[in-house]
Amino acid sequence: MALKHHEYSSPHFLGGVHPPESKELTAHLPVRRMPFPDEVVIPLSQHIGAPAKPIVKVGDHVERGDLIAEAGGFVSVPMHASATGTVKEITRWPHPSGNLTPAIRIAVDKHSAQVPRARTIPDWRGLSKPELIQAVQDGGVVGLGGAAFPTHVKLSPPEGTVLEYLILNGCECEPYLTTDHRIMVEQPRRVLTGLLIMMRALDVKVGLIGVENNKPDAIVALQEVLPEYEAELKEHGMRIDVIGLTVRYPQGAEKMLILALTEREVPRGKLPLDLGVLVQNVGSVASIAEIFETGLPLLERVVTVTGHGIRKPSNVLVPIGAKLKDVFEFCGGVTMDARQIVMGGPMMGPSQANLETPIIKGITGIVVLPAGEVKSQEEYDCIRCGHCLDACPVFINPQRLGLLAKNMRYETMQEDYALNDCMLCGCCSYVCPSNIPLSQLFGASKAYLRRNG
Amino acid sequence: MELDTILKAGAVLGGLGFAFGGLIAAANRRLKVWEDPRINATVDLLPGTNCGACGSPGCRGFAERLVAGEAEPAGCTQVDEEQVTAVAEYLGVDAGEAVKRIARLLCAGGTDVAKHHGDYTGAKTCASAAAAGGGAKACSWGCIGLADCAVVCDYDAIHMNQFGLPVVDPAKCTACNDCVVACPKDLFVIMPVDQPLLVQCKSLMEGEAAEETCKVACTGCGKCAMDSDPDAISIIDGLAVVNYDQGVHVSPKATERCPTGAIKWIEWEQFTDTQLPSFTPKGAEHKGAIKV
Numbered sequence: 001m002a003l004k005h006h007e008y009s010s011p012h013f014l015g016g017v018h019p020p021e022s023k024e025l026t027a028h029l030p031v032r033r034m035p036f037p038d039e040v041v042i043p044l045s046q047h048i049g050a051p052a053k054p055i056v057k058v059g060d061h062v063e064r065g066d067l068i069a070e071a072g073g074f075v076s077v078p079m080h081a082s083a084t085g086t087v088k089e090i091t092r093w094p095h096p097s098g099n100l101t102p103a104i105r106i107a108v109d110k111h112s113a114q115v116p117r118a119r120t121i122p123d124w125r126g127l128s129k130p131e132l133i134q135a136v137q138d139g140g141v142v143g144l145g146g147a148a149f150p151t152h153v154k155l156s157p158p159e160g161t162v163l164e165y166l167i168l169n170g171c172e173c174e175p176y177l178t179t180d181h182r183i184m185v186e187q188p189r190r191v192l193t194g195l196l197i198m199m200r201a202l203d204v205k206v207g208l209i210g211v212e213n214n215k216p217d218a219i220v221a222l223q224e225v226l227p228e229y230e231a232e233l234k235e236h237g238m239r240i241d242v243i244g245l246t247v248r249y250p251q252g253a254e255k256m257l258i259l260a261l262t263e264r265e266v267p268r269g270k271l272p273l274d275l276g277v278l279v280q281n282v283g284s285v286a287s288i289a290e291i292f293e294t295g296l297p298l299l300e301r302v303v304t305v306t307g308h309g310i311r312k313p314s315n316v317l318v319p320i321g322a323k324l325k326d327v328f329e330f331c332g333g334v335t336m337d338a339r340q341i342v343m344g345g346p347m348m349g350p351s352q353a354n355l356e357t358p359i360i361k362g363i364t365g366i367v368v369l370p371a372g373e374v375k376s377q378e379e380y381d382c383i384r385c386g387h388c389l390d391a392c393p394v395f396i397n398p399q400r401l402g403l404l405a406k407n408m409r410y411e412t413m414q415e416d417y418a419l420n421d422c423m424l425c426g427c428c429s430y431v432c433p434s435n436i437p438l439s440q441l442f443g444a445s446k447a448y449l450r451r452n453g
Numbered sequence: 454m455e456l457d458t459i460l461k462a463g464a465v466l467g468g469l470g471f472a473f474g475g476l477i478a479a480a481n482r483r484l485k486v487w488e489d490p491r492i493n494a495t496v497d498l499l500p501g502t503n504c505g506a507c508g509s510p511g512c513r514g515f516a517e518r519l520v521a522g523e524a525e526p527a528g529c530t531q532v533d534e535e536q537v538t539a540v541a542e543y544l545g546v547d548a549g550e551a552v553k554r555i556a557r558l559l560c561a562g563g564t565d566v567a568k569h570h571g572d573y574t575g576a577k578t579c580a581s582a583a584a585a586g587g588g589a590k591a592c593s594w595g596c597i598g599l600a601d602c603a604v605v606c607d608y609d610a611i612h613m614n615q616f617g618l619p620v621v622d623p624a625k626c627t628a629c630n631d632c633v634v635a636c637p638k639d640l641f642v643i644m645p646v647d648q649p650l651l652v653q654c655k656s657l658m659e660g661e662a663a664e665e666t667c668k669v670a671c672t673g674c675g676k677c678a679m680d681s682d683p684d685a686i687s688i689i690d691g692l693a694v695v696n697y698d699q700g701v702h703v704s705p706k707a708t709e710r711c712p713t714g715a716i717k718w719i720e721w722e723q724f725t726d727t728q729l730p731s732f733t734p735k736g737a738e739h740k741g742a743i744k745v
Contacts, residue, residue, distance in 0.1 A: 092658055098586030099593040100658060100666075350586045353571030376574040408605070437576045444580035444637075452634055 010213055012246035013256040015393040017427045019175050019249060019347070021214060025306045025313040026178045031186060033300075033317040034330040036083045036108050040321030041093050042068065043103040046360040047142040048149045049075035054104055060087045065116035065296050068104055077140045077150050079104070082299045082319040084112040094354040096343045096363060103358070106321070121295035124197050132201050139291040140298045140361070145169060145180070145252070145281030146344055148362030151288065154280065155201060157273050164276035165262055166204040168195055168285060170211040170218060171245060171252030174345025177365040179302045180282050182315045184211065184218035187286050188225045190293070192240065194285025196229060197292065199238055202278065207240040208261050209282070214247045249347060250425040254279045256393055268421055283364075303359060305331045309338035309368035318359050325355040327366065339371040347426040380434040388428035388438060394421045398428035398438045405441040410448050419445060491520050491544065498540045499529060502607070504629040506530045506554075525549025530627045531608075552645040554628040556611075556621050558723060559640050560596040561653035561715070563616025566668040567595055578604075583637035592666040594655040596640055602632035620724050646721070650685075650703040652693045653723070654715040659691035664713060671715035681707040 045051035050072030062068055062081040069079035085108040093103035122135055137152035157163065168191070172180040184191055195207050211219050222242045233240060245251055245260055255266045257279060264275045272279055287298050299320060306313040311332030318327055324341070328334055342349040343357075346367050359366075388398035396418045404413045413419040419442060426439040495516040503511035507528045509518055518524040519540070526540040527549040541548035568591040575585050579601040582588035588597040598617030610625035611632060619632075623646055633641040640655060654671040656663050663670040673691035682702050686693050693716055695703065705718040717723075 091662065351571070353586070353589075354591070379576075437581070440576050440581050440585055443584040444576070444578065447584045447637065448580055451637070451639075 010244050010246045011210075011260040012248060013251065013259045013393055015391055015395070015427070016248045016250060016256070017391050017430050018247065019430060021247070022176045022306075023178050023181070023214065025176070025308075026304050026315050027181060027215075029178075029182075029313070029315050031182050031302050031315045031317050034319075034322065034327065036114060036319060037322050037326035038108055038110070039088070039323070040081075040083050040085075040106050040108060040319055041103045041323065041356075041358040042079050042082065042106065042321040043093065043095050043101055043358060043360055044069055044079065045095070045101055046079070046148060046320075046362060047077055048147065049073065049077075049153075051102065052076060052079045054090055054102075056087045056090075056104065058087055058089060061085075062087060062106060063117050064112075064114050065119075065299060068106075071137060075150055075153055077137060077142055077152075078297075080140055080297045080299055080320075081106055082321050083108045084114055085109045094357045096350065096352065096357055096360060098350060098353070116296055119295040122292060124292040125200075129201055132197070135291060136288055138297065139288070141284060141287050141291070142298075142361050143281050144283035144287065144301060144361065144364070146348070146362055146364050148360070151280070151284050154278060155198065157202070157278070161273055162276055163202050163204045163273075163278055164206065165278070166195065166199050166202065166207045167257060167261055167277060167279045168207065168209040168282050169252055169254070169257055169279055170209055170215070170222075170282045171257060172215070173212060173247075173249045173252040174347050174349075174364070175249075176306050176367050177304045177345050178306070178315060179304045179364045181215050181218055182304075183283050183286050183302055184215070185221045188221045189228070190286040190289040191222065191282050192225060192229055193293075194287070194289035195240065195280075196232065197288055198278075198280065198285060199240075200236070204278070205238050207238070209240065209242045210245050210251075210257050210261050211242065212247045212251055213244045216244075219244055249427065250393060250423075253393065253423055253425060255423075268418065298361060301359075301361060301363075303327070303363055304365035305368075306365060307342075307368040307370075308373065309335050309340075309370040311335060320361060321358045323355065324352065324357050324359070324366065327359060328355070328368075334368050335370060337370045337372070338368050339374045340369045342367040342369065347430070348424060377435040379436055382434055382436060385433060387431040387433065391427040391431045393425065393427065394418075394423065396421050398442075401445075402428075402436055402438045402441055405438075405445045410445045413442075413445055414449055419449075422446075489520050492516050494543065495519055495540060498536065498543060500531045500536075502531060502627075504531060504607070504627055506628045506630070519544060519546075522546070525551065527551040530554065530629075552647055553623070554643055555623045555626040555646050556628065556632050556641045557644055557651060557719075558596065558619055558621065559642060559651075559653055559655050560594070560638075561618070561669045561717070561724065562590065562592060562595040562667040563614070563618045563724075564598065565616045567592055568666050579635075580637050590666075592656055592658075592670065594638060594640075594657065595667060597638065601635045601637070602641065605631045605635040607631065614724060618724060620722065623721055644697070648695075648697055648703075649718050649720050650695050650705075650707060650716065651719050651723075652695060652716050655692065657690050657692060663691065669713050669715055672713060674712060676710040676712070677707040677716045680710055 052069035053072050054069045056068045064084045066081045068081050071078045085106045088105040088107045090104050092100040095101040133152045133155050141151040142148040170180050170184050199207050258277050300317050303316050303318045314331050341352045343352050343363050401417050422442050424439050424443050428438040496513050499512040501512050507515045509515040526537045537548050569589050570591040573589040579597040579599045582597050587593050600613050602619045603611040608625050610622045611619045614620050628643045656670045659673045663672045671692050673688050675688045677693050678686040684701050685703050708716050708718050
């Protein structure tokens with residue numbers, strides 16, 4: 001299953017799978033802005049870390065871009081109104097995680113021009129490092145690749161850390177998604193400016209942009225604008241390279257990307273920081289550049305709305321908090337045989353059951369699958385074929401782990417079989433001929449250990 | 454082979470055997486630890502399941518405490534009265550009194566009353582469903598109904614009813630805590646069976662929104678609190694919370710005006726009003742134990 005070493009032509013990792021890409025549905029479509037919906041719902045927890053604390057009351061008028069919730073700690077970001085309107089309610093609302101979590105509902109003012117308040121735009125070159133980090137936190141920027149880790153925390157490595165590489169993740173290895181692809185093609189200057197800001201802030205000399213080879217136009221777009229930055233880069237002794245990578249899932253996983261680009265393997269239990277490497281998503285750095293370009297916090301994001309179950313697959317610029325049903329309406333609605341809605345990519349994204357669920361900062365795409373593509377297949381016993389071992393990019397033993405999970409021996413999984421290394425990429429489930437939902441079992445085992453550990 | 458060799462070998466091995474035997478005999482005499490023979494006899498009278506519900510590490514630990522007079526025979530939750538009396542008679546102590554403790558489910562949202570918002574087709578365990586968005590019910594606190602608790606129960610005390618809710622058989626339940634650990638939604642609590650006032654809901658939603666997700670949800674209206682002693686019930690985060698402290702008077706009156714029936718007066722088994730012959734949903738039982 002896994003390719004042999006000499007079969008690769010570009011930087012790569014070992015293991016992984018190559019599912020049908022299905023990116024042709026939206027890869028060529030420019031990003032379109034969707035009209036403001038009647039209501040936006042801003043969940044207070046859209047990121048990893050403490051939820052934000054609301055600072056508005058029911059009935060308050062808010063302008064687009066106003067602060068509505070403060071950061072709940074250092075590992076947390078504030079929330080902003082993504083549309084002008086009135087605070088309707090602060091209540092529990094469906095969240096993409098499947099739970100009902102606290103959220104602020106804003107009834108959008110239909111007659112408003114949605115022009116944000118005039119604000120001063122800081123010049124990032126004149127800011128000190130703490131000021132810059134504060135500006136990024138105030139902008140509510142989180143990792144837009146899916147995990148939604150607050151970006152300012154990544155910008156504040158512990159004292160004494162020496163960073164060698166700053167890696168931009170433009171792999172977008174999940175099938176269907178074209179969000180980062182379109183950002184790189186349409187806003188290469190923002191991506192490079194954002195990278196430059198981060199390199200200057202962290203004093204990193206080498207910036208690497210890793211893009212999978214199935215996005216040649218993105219690589220060309222970035223390389224075309226790179227000369228504009230040459231002078232400033234040279235002045236500070238810096239360098240930015242755009243590198244094409246083997247098309248292989250999960251190339252965009254942090255540790256796989258580091259391995260492919262720097263040939264360094266992140267050891268078990270260590271962070272990329274320990275190797276002097278920091279990874280950021282291209283969308284996140286583009287939104288950092290946007291903060292210093294428009295002064296606006298993160299109010300909207302590009303979402304790929306795709307799959308054969310949607311009438312008009314599109315790349316949409318969605319206000320944070322717009323509901324699924326409004327996004328679908330803009331994309332022509334779902335087809336008659338639409339069966340499953342996945343938020344994020346089909347390999348790792350959770351399915352959604354409620355069309356009232358809002359789009360949050362970490363949602364990269366929405367995939368609507370028709371009945372023909374969703375098969376509930378019968379599960380058979382493990383035949384010990386070993387395909388999962390070949391596919392696993394972190395070299396753990398999914399076959400053994402699957403048996404242990406079914407027998408509820410969670411502690412053994414963690415202690416003897418390195419369950420903690422698993423990032424739930426889903427490669428093992430994808431290749432399993434017995435249709436064992438391995439990745440899901442591991443997710444459940446991890447949840448059990450978190451709860452009872 | 455010569456006879457001499459055989460004799461030599463026999464003498465050497467025999468001599469070694471005697472020497473080591475003597476060593477063991479001496480060690481046994483000098484290092485002997487006296488153990489109360491009643492401990493072993495008591496262990497034989499106990500069920501031997503090592504469930505841990507008595508608070509001791511297994512049946513032997515409990516027997517040691519019994520012999521030492523630190524525990525009462527009634528502390529064993531697994532045996533019936535006859536066996537408790539047998540232990541008490543053997544040791545010549547009082548059987549003691551222990552209130553029976555059993556597992557209670559804090560959710561009454563069966564498939565008949567809870568809103569179903571999607572089909573769940575993944576791995577058929579509650580733990581997997583909870584990790585993948587919470588299963589088919591709209592309520593994020595409710596029972597998923599894939600019988601993880603019934604699978605882990607060693608005493609056959611939990612059966613799923615026809616609405617996908619686990620029913621605990623109080624006669625069989627030993628309060629061993631396995632279901633509490635297994636439930637990914639933390640819906641089980643171990644409590645004395647003589648505390649009959651129970652809020653069978655954990656939903657933090659309030660008012661109509663709560664009722665929308667489940668017909669028997671606690672809406673946090675506070676009527677039960679008004680109808681009972683001032684200390685007995687408080688409303689915390691849209692949920693009625695019963696104060697089980699000693700000396701607080703609770704009465705069935707609190708349940709009378711509940712608009713949804715979330716608070717119930719339960720003296721023995723839960724869900725008796727909806728229960729038909731129990732069955733386990735297809736796929737909930739594990740496919741044999743796979744040896745690892």
